[in-house]
Amino acid sequence: MHQIIRTLATTFIVILLMAPGFSRAGDLDGFRSSFLLSDPFNDKLGTTLYYLSNSWSDAERETVRLRLLTNGDTHIDLFIRASPQDVFAGGSIEAGGDYLSYLTELSNSGLAPMLWLTPESAHTDYQADMGAQKTFMNSVVAAYDNVTTGYVVCLECDEYWTAAQVNELAANLKSSTSKPIGVHLTPGVGGASGNTSYYDQADYIFLQIGGHLTGDFVADTDTAVAMLKEALALGKEVIASEYALYAESAQAKALGDILCAQGALGTGNGRSVNYCGQGSSAGDSDSDSDSDAVADALSSAGTGLAVVGAVLYVARLTNAAASFELTDRSSYMSMDWSLRQSYGFGWSYSEKLGADEAPSAAAASLRFDYLPRKNHSLQFSYSTDVDNTDHFQTSVSYNISF
Numbered sequence: 001m002h003q004i005i006r007t008l009a010t011t012f013i014v015i016l017l018m019a020p021g022f023s024r025a026g027d028l029d030g031f032r033s034s035f036l037l038s039d040p041f042n043d044k045l046g047t048t049l050y051y052l053s054n055s056w057s058d059a060e061r062e063t064v065r066l067r068l069l070t071n072g073d074t075h076i077d078l079f080i081r082a083s084p085q086d087v088f089a090g091g092s093i094e095a096g097g098d099y100l101s102y103l104t105e106l107s108n109s110g111l112a113p114m115l116w117l118t119p120e121s122a123h124t125d126y127q128a129d130m131g132a133q134k135t136f137m138n139s140v141v142a143a144y145d146n147v148t149t150g151y152v153v154c155l156e157c158d159e160y161w162t163a164a165q166v167n168e169l170a171a172n173l174k175s176s177t178s179k180p181i182g183v184h185l186t187p188g189v190g191g192a193s194g195n196t197s198y199y200d201q202a203d204y205i206f207l208q209i210g211g212h213l214t215g216d217f218v219a220d221t222d223t224a225v226a227m228l229k230e231a232l233a234l235g236k237e238v239i240a241s242e243y244a245l246y247a248e249s250a251q252a253k254a255l256g257d258i259l260c261a262q263g264a265l266g267t268g269n270g271r272s273v274n275y276c277g278q279g280s281s282a283g284d285s286d287s288d289s290d291s292d293a294v295a296d297a298l299s300s301a302g303t304g305l306a307v308v309g310a311v312l313y314v315a316r317l318t319n320a321a322a323s324f325e326l327t328d329r330s331s332y333m334s335m336d337w338s339l340r341q342s343y344g345f346g347w348s349y350s351e352k353l354g355a356d357e358a359p360s361a362a363a364a365s366l367r368f369d370y371l372p373r374k375n376h377s378l379q380f381s382y383s384t385d386v387d388n389t390d391h392f393q394t395s396v397s398y399n400i401s402f
Contacts, residue, residue, distance in 0.1 A: 027180045028150055028204055030278040031239050031266025033114065034068055034247030035077035036212075038379075039399060040088050049079045049116060049155075050090025052099050061102070063383075063393050065109055069350045070365040070383050071248050071270060072323060072332045075149060076111040078103075079119050080140055087122040095125065095136060103147040110330055113147060115140065116184075118154035126160040134172045141177045152182040152206055158191035163198040170201035182206045184241060189230045199236055206241035206268070207231050216371050217245040217399070218255055225262050232263050237277075241268035248381060249369045250336040250344030254321065272323040272336055336367075344369040376400055 033048070040046035045064055050056065068076060081095035103113045117137050118126055128136070141151075151173055157166045170181050183202040185191030187210025190198060199205050209219040209227055224243055231238045240259040244252030247270035256271025265277030321336045336346035344367070351362040365383040372378065377399045384392035 028182075028237070028239065029265045030274075030276050031075050031114075031268075032073050032271065032276065033075040033077050033266075033268045034071050034073050034270050035268050036242070036245055036247055037064070037067060038246060038395075038397060040090060042089055043397075044089045044091070047088070047090060048076050049119070050082065050088070050093065051076065051078050052080065052093045052097070052102055053082070053091035054094065054097075055091035065106070065111065066363050066383050066385060066393070067248065067365070067381075068111055069109070069332075070348050070363045072272075072274075072334060072348065072350065073111060075114050075266075076106055077114050077116060077152075077268065079155075080115045080117055080144075081125050081136070082119045083123045083125050085122045085124075092123075096139065100144065100147065103144055107147050112149040113144075114150055114152065114182075115144065115148050116152045116155055118157070120156040121159040126154070130165060130168060133169055137169065137173055138176050141173065145177050145179065148179065150180040150182065150204075151177070152184055153202075155184050156186050156191075156208070157183060158185045158193060158195070158198060163195055163200070166198050167201040174201070180204055182239065184208060187211070187242075189227055189234075196234055199234060202236065204265075205231050205234070205236045205238045207238050207264075208242040209240070210242070212242065212244050212269075214375055216251060217377055218249070218251045219243040221255060221258060224255060224259060228259055228262055228264055237265050238263070239266040239268060240264040244269040246270075246369070246377070246379060248365075248367055249379070250321075250338050250346055250367070251369065253336055254338060257321065272321045272334060274323060274332075343371075 035048045036046065037043075037048070038046040040049075044050075044056075045060060048064060048068070051061060051064060079093050080099070082091075082093040083095075084092040106113050117140060118133075137151075153166055153169050153173065154161065166183060170183065173181050180203040181201070182204040183199055184206035185198055185208060187208045188194060189207070190196040207228065209224045211219040211223065224240070228238060228240060240256065243255055243259070246252055247268075249270070252270040253272040256267040256269060257273045259267060260271060260273055260276035263277070267276060323332070323334045330351065332348065332350040334346060334348035336344065338344045346367050347365065349362070349364045363383060363385055365381060368380040370378040378397070379399075380394075380396050382392065382394045
């Protein structure tokens with residue numbers, strides 16, 4: 001299997017070399033995370049935000065990494081502080097703790113850390129004055145700027161801070177880092193109050209659609225698309241950050257795909273497609289080195305194209321959503337099916353080629369989702385490390401929303 005995946009990656013490289021100039025349009029363009037995996041109120045591992053909690057074991061962190069990589073993610077959302085509370089099951093995160101080894105491990109595994117600097121109002125971290133907030137945020141930048149891809153000032157900022165305060169903190173961050181800055185509010189463009197001035201200093205809007213905690217646990221498609229277009233009209237880049245409770249479900253991925261097609265530059269609750277806002281720009285290339293690379297790659301490219309073609313053919317015959325993400329160091333493929341809006345199932349395979357002498361990692365998963373009736377959801381998932389099948393996770397959950 002590994003050889004097939006490597007030839008798929010080689011195929012992708014050939015395509016890139018034959019179409020020079022393809023590049024990312026911005027620092028977070030193509031952002032892909034799954035920060036909600038299940039009910040965060042009752043499931044300790046329900047959100048990646050608490051990954052740095054001292055109540056998490058290394059085995060639990062490994063389990064979450066495996067699930068994210070299997071889901072095709074390239075980024076991971078993390079709180080960098082979270083005071084003790086009794087609302088969410090994920091625990092707490094000490095402000096000022098040493099998390100460099102965890103962030104480095106994530107980055108090396110293929111998951112770029114996105115640091116969320118202030119959790120929502122169930123925590124008390126927001127209560128310190130603006131001077132203390134700036135001091136803390138500056139200390140985070142000083143400690144972790146080399147291993148993070150960007151920063152989100154606050155989660156649901158409008159629950160506790162004014163627009164002026166959020167912009168003050170974002171401007172302060174820009175004075176100490178060149179990494180992109182995001183802002184996340186309660187559901188709606190400009191949050192519950194519709195105050196879009198919260199985004200004035202943000203590089204990216206991390207948009208919460210809402211409507212994903214009840215019913216089928218996925219936001220209404222028409223509402224989500226309309227809200228995305230409203231946000232894009234502000235002239236800011238938009239990450240569709242929160243629109244589904246179960247980022248691994250076929251329903252969540254289907255909506256993520258739609259939002260990418262409608263102009264989002266990234267997603268935070270799952271998708272199937274690889275392309276999501278990555279742009280292209282004209283650029284020069286070294287024709288000699290490109291020709292050499294193409295010549296070296298062509299022998300294995302044919303096998304890769306054959307595998308891609310076979311999967312796409314099956315997808316077309318069975319009306320499945322097929323996804324590929326292939327680079328020189330990583331590969332991902334998946335297929336997802338939705339039946340009568342009540343059933344969803346799929347499989348995925350991912351492989352990460354380690355840096356330097358580190359071993360590669362391969363993961364596979366199977367998923368099944370069933371919505372027996374309104375506000376009810378039955379989910380089953382199985383994930384395993386392909387090279388060490390003793391490392392696996394299975395889960396079955398039945399959720400009822402009131």
